[in-house]
Amino acid sequence: MGSSAGGGSGVRRTASSWRGASGRSDAFGRSAREEDDEEALRWAAIEKLPTYDRMRKGILLPGAVAGVGGAGQEVDIQGLGLNERKNLIERLIRTAEEDNERFLLKLRDRMERVGIENPTIEVRFQNLNIDAEAYVGNRGIPTFINFFSNKIMNVLSALRIVSSGKRPISIIHDISGIVRPGRMSLLLGPPGSGKTSLLLALAGKLDSTLKVSGRVTYNGHDMHEFVPQRTSAYIGQHDLHIGEMTVRETLAFSARCQGVGTRYDMLTELSRREKEANIKPDPDIDVYMKAISVEGQESVITDYILKILGLEICADTMVGDGMIRGISGGQKKRVTTGEMLVGPAKALFMDEISTGLDSSTTYQIINSLRQSVHILGGTALIALLQPAPETYELFDDIVLLTEGKIVYQGVLEKVSLSSLRPSDSDALRGKALQTSCKK
Numbered sequence: 001m002g003s004s005a006g007g008g009s010g011v012r013r014t015a016s017s018w019r020g021a022s023g024r025s026d027a028f029g030r031s032a033r034e035e036d037d038e039e040a041l042r043w044a045a046i047e048k049l050p051t052y053d054r055m056r057k058g059i060l061l062p063g064a065v066a067g068v069g070g071a072g073q074e075v076d077i078q079g080l081g082l083n084e085r086k087n088l089i090e091r092l093i094r095t096a097e098e099d100n101e102r103f104l105l106k107l108r109d110r111m112e113r114v115g116i117e118n119p120t121i122e123v124r125f126q127n128l129n130i131d132a133e134a135y136v137g138n139r140g141i142p143t144f145i146n147f148f149s150n151k152i153m154n155v156l157s158a159l160r161i162v163s164s165g166k167r168p169i170s171i172i173h174d175i176s177g178i179v180r181p182g183r184m185s186l187l188l189g190p191p192g193s194g195k196t197s198l199l200l201a202l203a204g205k206l207d208s209t210l211k212v213s214g215r216v217t218y219n220g221h222d223m224h225e226f227v228p229q230r231t232s233a234y235i236g237q238h239d240l241h242i243g244e245m246t247v248r249e250t251l252a253f254s255a256r257c258q259g260v261g262t263r264y265d266m267l268t269e270l271s272r273r274e275k276e277a278n279i280k281p282d283p284d285i286d287v288y289m290k291a292i293s294v295e296g297q298e299s300v301i302t303d304y305i306l307k308i309l310g311l312e313i314c315a316d317t318m319v320g321d322g323m324i325r326g327i328s329g330g331q332k333k334r335v336t337t338g339e340m341l342v343g344p345a346k347a348l349f350m351d352e353i354s355t356g357l358d359s360s361t362t363y364q365i366i367n368s369l370r371q372s373v374h375i376l377g378g379t380a381l382i383a384l385l386q387p388a389p390e391t392y393e394l395f396d397d398i399v400l401l402t403e404g405k406i407v408y409q410g411v412l413e414k415v416s417l418s419s420l421r422p423s424d425s426d427a428l429r430g431k432a433l434q435t436s437c438k439k
């Protein structure tokens, strides 16, 4: 009996400091303390549950503002309603520009407090060559005659009787470099310089008909040692969506397809260590982390991404396509980005995500990505066309690509803005060639 009473007072003490952090004043007097006690008891009950149930139960504070409107209720994470989710996201991030950083810091602090570090990925590519073989001129046109003559020529060329008639095209030519974790890397280059090909190669999604040589490694592991498609996300240059689905459905579907990755295992370990150290997490952060880690509960992460990308206004509008009028072009571009951000991938390769967006929206999106990459230690290589100076300054590293070769790779501060113009990047290339010739 005695020991259980002692345990209860311990929980009570921690709980009041926990509620204190959410801004409740003592003006509420006894009733506030009673609510704290109630909540502490609820938390103690959740902590006693077996791991499987513990990961699916949380304490949800009522109302849109933390600490207002009575004690928290125990909720089943998988049964969160629309309003509950909305209130939760509203409490965590009121305005995306101001609160996102604070929210991400809270997530990191919760993990660091128990000594868990976010895993990071360093992507290296060495002597990467990408070549294509393609029919050119009339031979490339998909006519009935060409189809059969190309098939026959393929067989004859395999027997080394005639040449196939395909012309070799060098897309990426012997490039090496590193994409570091926790740093924003910008990929710049004129159209046709091989940006998409490089990003696809790094994400392990290159077309199998292309000839690839060289090494791409993630933390020193070659691509065949793991499944790169689960570790990295390539965000395409073109918006390909199912027109009949709404924005929310599109993101939720994508989240469900990608799964939760290692989030569940991380949370189990986090919860175990917190229990050992008798630490009570912030209830909202706890519910959020549980909701994004439990399989089949993708609505919370969808709501979060909708907020960050400013898509709440069109969340329930059809995406649309050539036949159905749907959301605007800029919103579609953001849906394409959001589709991959809802997943668990830590290495992001983004291809021209700002095309069709105004500079202010681009700035906000890149800024949110920057916060996430810097705070949670993600890896990001982002190709942009003509970024505005303020967006450009959000990056730490830069890769300049011209005609399949890297002209400059390194810290952004050392490149002057004038080098972003195509004419100047050509001049830079000239210089680089001169230096290599002298050597």
Ligand SMILES: Nc1ncnc2c1ncn2[C@@H]1O[C@H](COP(=O)(O)OP(=O)(O)OP(=O)(O)O)[C@@H](O)[C@H]1O
Residues within 6 Å of the ligand: 132, 133, 134, 169, 170, 171, 189, 190, 191, 192, 193, 194, 195, 196, 197, 198, 207, 210, 237
């Ligand atoms: N599968 C392929 N077959 C033949 N040529 C290809 C193939 N893939 C890419 N190329 C060629 O490689 C070059 C680089 O293409 P890539 O799409 O990587 O350029 P990019 O820098 O992304 O251009 P943009 O900014 O216009 O998107 C282009 O000249 C393109 O025609």
Ligand SMILES: [Mg+2]
Residues within 6 Å of the ligand: 195, 196, 197, 237, 351
């Ligand atoms: Mg491209």
